[in-house]
Amino acid sequence: MGILGLIGKGLTKTKEALSKKLGELFGGRDYICAEDLDELEAMLLQADLGQSTVEKILSELKSRMEADGKADRKVLEGIISGIIGEILSASSKTEIQIHKPHVIVLLGVNGTGKTTSAGKMAYSLSRQGKKVVLAAADTFRAAAIEQLEVWAERAGAELVKHKQGSDPSAVAFDAAKAAINRDADYLIVDTAGRLHTKSNLMEELKKVGKVIGGQVESAPHETLLVIDATTGQNGLVQAREFNKAIPLTGIILTKLDGTAKGGIVVAVSEELGIPVKYVGVGESAEDLRPFDAKEFVEGLFKVGEVDNAVS
Amino acid sequence: MAFEGLSEKLQSIMQKLKGHGKLSEKEIDSALKEVRIALLEADVNFKVVKSFIEKVRERALGSEVMQSLTPAQQVIKIVHSELIELMGSTASRLELGQEPPIVIMMVGLQGSGKTTTSAKLANLLKKANNKRPMLVACDTRRPAAVKQLETLGTQIGVPVHHVEGASPEQIAKSAVEGALKSGRDLVILDTAGRLHIDEELMQELERIKILTDPDEILLVVDAMTGQDAVNVAKAFQERLDITGVILTKLDGDARGGAALSVRAVTGKPIKFAGTGEKLDGIEVFHPDRMASRILGMGDILTVIEKAQESFDVEQAKKIEAKLRKQEFSLEDFLVQLKEIKKMGPLGDMLSMIPGLSSNRKLKDLKVDEKQMSRVEAIIYSMTPGERRRPDTIDSSRKKRIAAGSGTKVQDVNALLKQYEETKKLLKAFGGGKRQKMRMPGIF
Numbered sequence: 029m030g031i032l033g034l035i036g037k038g039l040t041k042t043k044e045a046l047s048k049k050l051g052e053l054f055g056g057r058d059y060i061c062a063e064d065l066d067e068l069e070a071m072l073l074q075a076d077l078g079q080s081t082v083e084k085i086l087s088e089l090k091s092r093m094e095a096d097g098k099a100d101r102k103v104l105e106g107i108i109s110g111i112i113g114e115i116l117s118a119s120s121k122t123e124i125q126i127h128k129p130h131v132i133v134l135l136g137v138n139g140t141g142k143t144t145s146a147g148k149m150a151y152s153l154s155r156q157g158k159k160v161v162l163a164a165a166d167t168f169r170a171a172a173i174e175q176l177e178v179w180a181e182r183a184g185a186e187l188v189k190h191k192q193g194s195d196p197s198a199v200a201f202d203a204a205k206a207a208i209n210r211d212a213d214y215l216i217v218d219t220a221g222r223l224h225t226k227s228n229l230m231e232e233l234k235k236v237g238k239v240i241g242g243q244v245e246s247a248p249h250e251t252l253l254v255i256d257a258t259t260g261q262n263g264l265v266q267a268r269e270f271n272k273a274i275p276l277t278g279i280i281l282t283k284l285d286g287t288a289k290g291g292i293v294v295a296v297s298e299e300l301g302i303p304v305k306y307v308g309v310g311e312s313a314e315d316l317r318p319f320d321a322k323e324f325v326e327g328l329f330k331v332g333e334v335d336n337a338v339s
Numbered sequence: 340m341a342f343e344g345l346s347e348k349l350q351s352i353m354q355k356l357k358g359h360g361k362l363s364e365k366e367i368d369s370a371l372k373e374v375r376i377a378l379l380e381a382d383v384n385f386k387v388v389k390s391f392i393e394k395v396r397e398r399a400l401g402s403e404v405m406q407s408l409t410p411a412q413q414v415i416k417i418v419h420s421e422l423i424e425l426m427g428s429t430a431s432r433l434e435l436g437q438e439p440p441i442v443i444m445m446v447g448l449q450g451s452g453k454t455t456t457s458a459k460l461a462n463l464l465k466k467a468n469n470k471r472p473m474l475v476a477c478d479t480r481r482p483a484a485v486k487q488l489e490t491l492g493t494q495i496g497v498p499v500h501h502v503e504g505a506s507p508e509q510i511a512k513s514a515v516e517g518a519l520k521s522g523r524d525l526v527i528l529d530t531a532g533r534l535h536i537d538e539e540l541m542q543e544l545e546r547i548k549i550l551t552d553p554d555e556i557l558l559v560v561d562a563m564t565g566q567d568a569v570n571v572a573k574a575f576q577e578r579l580d581i582t583g584v585i586l587t588k589l590d591g592d593a594r595g596g597a598a599l600s601v602r603a604v605t606g607k608p609i610k611f612a613g614t615g616e617k618l619d620g621i622e623v624f625h626p627d628r629m630a631s632r633i634l635g636m637g638d639i640l641t642v643i644e645k646a647q648e649s650f651d652v653e654q655a656k657k658i659e660a661k662l663r664k665q666e667f668s669l670e671d672f673l674v675q676l677k678e679i680k681k682m683g684p685l686g687d688m689l690s691m692i693p694g695l696s697s698n699r700k701l702k703d704l705k706v707d708e709k710q711m712s713r714v715e716a717i718i719y720s721m722t723p724g725e726r727r728r729p730d731t732i733d734s735s736r737k738k739r740i741a742a743g744s745g746t747k748v749q750d751v752n753a754l755l756k757q758y759e760e761t762k763k764l765l766k767a768f769g770g771g772k773r774q775k776m777r778m779p780g781i782f
Contacts, residue, residue, distance in 0.1 A: 070385040076565040079380060138588060138616075139450030139561060168616070170494075171487035178482035192490070223591040256450060260382030260565025262593035283449070286534040288567035311480075311533075 050101070059098040065089070072108075076260055076288075078295030085111050112294055116304065116321035119297040124250060124277065129161070129207040131215045131240055131247035135233060135274065136254035137266055138221030141282035141308060143172055145254055146218040147179025148308070148316035158213040160185035163203030165196040165236060166220035176218055182313060186210065196220065196232060197239045204243035215240075217248070224269035237274045252305060254280045257290035267296040276300070281319070282308035362413060367399045370414040374634075381594035381633045384569040387603045395421050419630055426599060426626035431583065431608035434554055435468060439524035442515055442551050445585075446544055446575055447559035449532035452587035454484060456559050456613050457529040458491035459621040460585075464525060465497060473523035474499045475514040477507040477547065478531040488529055495618055498523070507531065507543055512550045528553070535574035548579055556581045557610065560601055562589045568597035569604045576605040586624065587613035596633050669726040672758050673718050676711060716744035717754050729755055 053060060053067055060068065065086060072082040088107050093099050132149070134142045143166065150160045162180050164187060166172040173189050180187035188203035200217055207215035219236060222229035240247045251274045255263050270276060279297075281290050284307050293304050304319040371392050378388045399417050435441055443460065445453045461472040474492050476499055478484035485501050492499035498521070500514040511528050518526050530547065533540040548556065558581045560568060575581055584605070586598050589612045598609055609624045718726060720743035725732050732740070732755065734748075741748045 070379075070389065073379050074385045074566045076382075076567075079376065137563065137591065139452055141450060169487070170490035171483040174483035174486045175481070223588065225590070225592050256561075256563075258448065258561070258564050258567045258571070260563060260568075260593070260597065261380055262382070262563045262591065263565075265592060266563075283534070286448070286536060286567070287570040288565065292565065 050104070054101060059100045060104065061098050062093065068104075074289075075291035076263075076295075077112075077291035078261060078264065078298075081111065081115065081294050081298055113321060115294055115298045119301045119303040127244070127246065127249050129204075129212045129215045129244060129247075130249050131204070131207070131217065131244050132250040132252060133217040133219060133237065133240070133248040133274070134252050134254055134280070135219045135270055136221060137223055138169075140221065140254045140256040140259075141280075142166070142221060142254045143175050143179070143218050144311075145252075145280050145282060145306070145308060145316060146216050147176060147183065148313055149306075150179060150185040150214075150216055151183035151313040152316060153214050153216075154183045154185055159210065160214045160216060161203055161207040161210065161212045162187045163199055163215060163217040164189040165199045165203070165217050167192055167194050167196050167199060168220040172218075172220065185216075186212070197235045200236045200239045201243065204240050204247070208244065215244070215247075224266050224273075230269065230273040233270075233273050248274070250277045250305075251275065252278045252280050253302070254282060255290075255293065255296070256282055256288075257284045257286065258288040259292050261292065261295070263292035264295045264299060267300055267302060271300055271302065276302050278303050278305035280304075280306045280308065280316075285309045285315075362399055362402055364400065367396060367414060371396055371399075374414070374418050377635060378596060378599075378633065381596035381635065382563075382565045382568070382600075383596035383633065384566050384600035384603075387569070387600050390603075391421065391425065391599075415634070419634065422599070422630035422633065423627045426602050426630055427608045428626060430623045430625055431610050432623070433464075433610060434582070435464075435470070435525075437554050440473075440515060440518035441470075441525045441555075442528065442553040443526070443555045443557060444528045444530065444544075444548065444551065444553040445557055445559055446530050446579060446581070447532055448534060448561075448571060449481070451532060451559045451561045452613055453532055453559045454478070454487050454529050455491065455616070455618075456585055456587055456611075456621070457488065457527050458495060458497070459613065459618055460611070461492075461497045461525075461527050462495040462618050463621050465495070470525040471523050472497050472525040472527055473514065473518055473521070475511060475526060475528045476501040477511050477528050479505075479507055479510070480531045480533070484529075484531070491618065508546050508550055511547045515551045526551075535571045541574070541578045544579055555583060558584045558601070558605075558607075560584055560586055560597055562586050562595040562597060563591065563593040564597040566600075568600045572601040572604045576607070581605060581607055583607050583610040585609070585611045585613060585621075586629075590614040590620070594633050594635060595629060598629050599633060666727075667762050669718050669721065669729055669758055672761060673715065675761065676714060713744070713746060713750065714754055714757075717741075717746055717751055720744040729758060 050071070053064055053071065068089075069082055069086055072085060073079070085108055088111065089099060089104065092103055092107065134146050134149075136142055146162060150162050153160050160183065162176060162183075162185050164173040164176045166176070167190060170192065173192060177187055177189070179185075186206065188199060188206050190199050190202070196219065203215055203217065206212075217236070217240070219233060220229075222233065224230065237248055237251070253267055253270050253276050255266070259266070267276065267279070279293055279302055281293050281304055284290055290307075296302055297304065304321070306316050307319050309315050309317060374395070375388055375392050378391070379385060383391075395414075395418050398421065399414055402413070402417065433443070445457050445460075447453050457474055461474055464470040465472055474488055474497055476485040476488045478488075485499075489499045489501070500510070500517075502510050502513060505513070507530065514528070515526050518524070528547065528551065530544060531540060535541070556579050558572065558575050560571070564571070572584075584598075584601055584607060586595065586601075586609050589595060602609060609626070609629070611621050612624045614620045614622060717740060720740045721732070725736065725740075732751075737748050737751045741751050744751075
């Protein structure tokens with residue numbers, strides 16, 4: 029199974045859940061009519077897609093139904109995947125230029141999987157023969173450094189760390205220096221989880237960004253917001269606030285191997301134009317995968333597969 | 340698309356429908372449409388929303404609009420009280436009366452905050468209930484999870500039990516068996532976090548449950564969880580028959596609709612709320628306040644209570660007396676400022692106030708805590724005489740004070756102006772005229 033196939037595995041849950049719902053909506057008929065729209069709206073919202081995207085889908089559908097008051101499944105799915113696909117692919121167009129060292133900063137609220145994602149990323153880059161330095165800039169959470177240490181060992185990457193409670197900017201500074209001195213290809217900076225409402229912690233994050241920029245030209249080159257697929261509408265607020273502190277270049281959507289649908293990334297892409305770069309689909313080192321917008325959408329609504337998966 | 344307060348939205352819809360008397364079906368339906376969207380935006384599961392709206396509609400139909408309320412307010416009132424009823428109307432406590440050792444088992448998804456919450460709970464029960472807790476590290480899977488619990492245990496002075504190389508089941512069992520011998524009457528099991536569809540984990544948890552016979556099984560749920568909260572809650576409820584829920588990360592600005600979903604699916608009470616990263620950041624969960632929060636009406640009750648806790652009543656009386664006698668000095672002003680400081684970061688307080696929480700402009704407003712220390716420095720640079728009689732401070736004195744406190748004359752001027760305004764404000768509240776203090780309305 030290729031890489032894309034494996035993403036498919038993670039996304040199956042999303043696909044099954046939403047498509048099963050669509051099946052219920054049609055309930056044996058081959059069309060839906062105006063009375064079904066409320067139910068459809070609820071279903072789309074249930075995927076955490078967010079009000080604005082859902083409204084877009086509904087109004088498009090309504091205009092298509094004007095002629096005979098009906099829409100068949102193909103039309104409905106065409107509209108849904110068209111709109112979602114457009115949002116996701118529009119935001120993913122920007123190409124990231126790879127620098128040396130290429131500095132990636134991971135950030136997000138508490139418990140979304142930043143440390144694990146940093147570890148997985150280091151692992152995968154090391155396996156590609158890249159030289160990776162990991163920076164343990166989460167100096168707040170108890171044992172976060174030890175956790176990253178385990179990952180660094182697994183990945184065969186170098187870890188730059190200070191004591192717990194020390195200044196994360198200082199860690200970032202040393203790590204940037206180390207990455208330059210050791211001629212590393214990548215520097216991955218794991219930051220502490222913070223709620224976007226804590227202005228002092230957001231300031232701290234800005235400082236980390238600045239310090240890195242002072243060491244490596246145009247760094248950080250990628251700032252990735254780690255969002256848990258179970259996150260609801262607050263994910264959009266999170267993205268907004270983090271984007272204000274440090275302009276985000278992408279999203280890592282984690283824990284997509286559960287029953288959560290991760291639809292919030294569509295809302296984020298739509299409003300902020302931030303593309304989803306990776307998805308986390310499991311606990312092992314290989315389970316961080318590049319995100320493919322087209323496949324994400326296809327996976328959501330492929331009719332044939334859906335019916336098989338549901339029964 | 341910011342969350343507008345539900346009440347504001349409703350007001351605008353219903354402005355035309357100001358008539359009193361019975362609520363019409365049309366009024367109710369247009370109001371409930373907004374309620375529905377508000378609940379969905381707050382991440383309440385759509386099925387839960389659906390049955391909830393039906394219930395509210397039934398109750399609202401034909402109900403009299405009270406004289407004092409507009410139809411919109413009436414609907415909100417019904418929604419609010421139904422919400423509270425659904426959430427459980429009173430705060431629910433832990434069952435700690437049983438024979439020791441009491442066993443509390445913590446379960447939940449990864450990243451929901453089990454380990455931190457375990458430590459917070461141990462800390463709370465140690466302090467508030469005089470328990471002698473023991474933390475047990477049953478998460479053998481996540482790298483450094485044991486170390487994390489050990490570090491937290493050291494911070495709160497609670498021992499952490501772990502057996503290197505043993506299975507989670509063995510660790511839990513040996514902890515419970517050995518607790519009393521080592522003088523511990525409460526055992527908190529921090530289990531591994533994994534997905535609820537992870538069969539292996541669920542079986543492990545079931546085995547730990549059988550081996551330790553917990554008094555409480557608490558499901559830890561992240562307040563930011565979206566629609567999936569129902570699936571998670573259902574899975575844990577079906578497999579483990581949980582006794583309660585702890586909602587974490589409530590110090591953020593998530594509306595926390597997951598609380599309602601979880602409650603509706605499990606029927607079990609939410610017992611605690613996690614607020615903040617410090618180890619005392621846990622409080623008893625208040626369903627009524629959560630209801631307001633989900634509806635986007637802020638958490639005015641918490642604000643009021645926090646203010647009450649922090650303000651020293653005696654101190655307040657003294658100041659009132661001084662105001663009457665026109666003796667409110669800069670020293671008193673400083674005391675006042677410190678009282679406000681005690682209530683916690685001002686930003687946190689502001690975000691809990693209805694209206695402010697959704698106001699983006701105000702949200703970006705930073706309350707500068709450094710400013711506070713500057714004010715202190717200025718006041719301490721004055722002579723006692725100047726502090727009591729600020730009107731004696733002329734421009735040369737101002738220069739001296741500014742130099743002494745490392746500030747500028749403008750800063751001193753600003754402070755004096757602020758002091759005068761505070762004096763006026765305090766007078767209006769407490770002093771001479773005894774004006775009715777108006778709290779911002781909840782509806």
